[in-house]
Amino acid sequence: MSEHVREVIAVDPDPGVLGHGRELAAERGITNIDWRLGDSHHLDDLNLGPLQLVTLGQAFHLTERDALLSALDKLVTASGAVVVVGGPVPGSIEPPSWLDVVAEVRTRCLGAERRAGSATGAPCTKAARTA
Numbered sequence: 001m002s003e004h005v006r007e008v009i010a011v012d013p014d015p016g017v018l019g020h021g022r023e024l025a026a027e028r029g030i031t032n033i034d035w036r037l038g039d040s041h042h043l044d045d046l047n048l049g050p051l052q053l054v055t056l057g058q059a060f061h062l063t064e065r066d067a068l069l070s071a072l073d074k075l076v077t078a079s080g081a082v083v084v085v086g087g088p089v090p091g092s093i094e095p096p097s098w099l100d101v102v103a104e105v106r107t108r109c110l111g112a113e114r115r116a117g118s119a120t121g122a123p124c125t126k127a128a129r130t131a
Contacts, residue, residue, distance in 0.1 A: 001055070002030050009048060013039040017109060040068045049075035054082045058102075061086070 002008045002025070010033050012018050018035045025033050038046045040063045054072055072082050 002032050005053070006032065008033045009036060009046075009051075010034070011036045011038045011046065011048075013037070014109070020109070040064070040071070043068075043071045043075065050077045050080075051075050052077055052080045054080075056082070056084050058086050060084045 010018065010021055012021075015037055018037060021033070022035055025031075036046055051072075054076060060068070069082065076082060
């Protein structure tokens with residue numbers, strides 16, 4: 001996405017995930033990403049607005065959605081948008097090939113146990129990413 005916009009602000013509560021993102025961006029020569037440690041409960045502390053586009057992945061379903069969308073309503077411009085990107089309804093279509101990669105990275109970095117809310121797993125260390 002970074003090649004299509006002026007600036008990306010990437011927010012994650014796990015320093016290891018941010019570190020891995022920084023490494024991947026550096027490998028690809030991507031320099032327009034501002035990496036921020038944070039979560040949906042503390043958006044006001046991140047000095048984010050105004051925003052044109054907010055994209056959220058599957059983690060959106062693990063947040064307190066009403067509170068998050070209310071906070072984003074104050075940050076996103078009138079002409080902006082919030083987009084939730086997720087996988088298909090099970091059995092409706094064949095899952096995209098990249099979905100297995102997302103699941104594998106999520107399991108390596110956060111563990112096999114699925115959680116909801118603000119809980120996080122073990123940090124995603126370099127050893128965990130290469131194991």
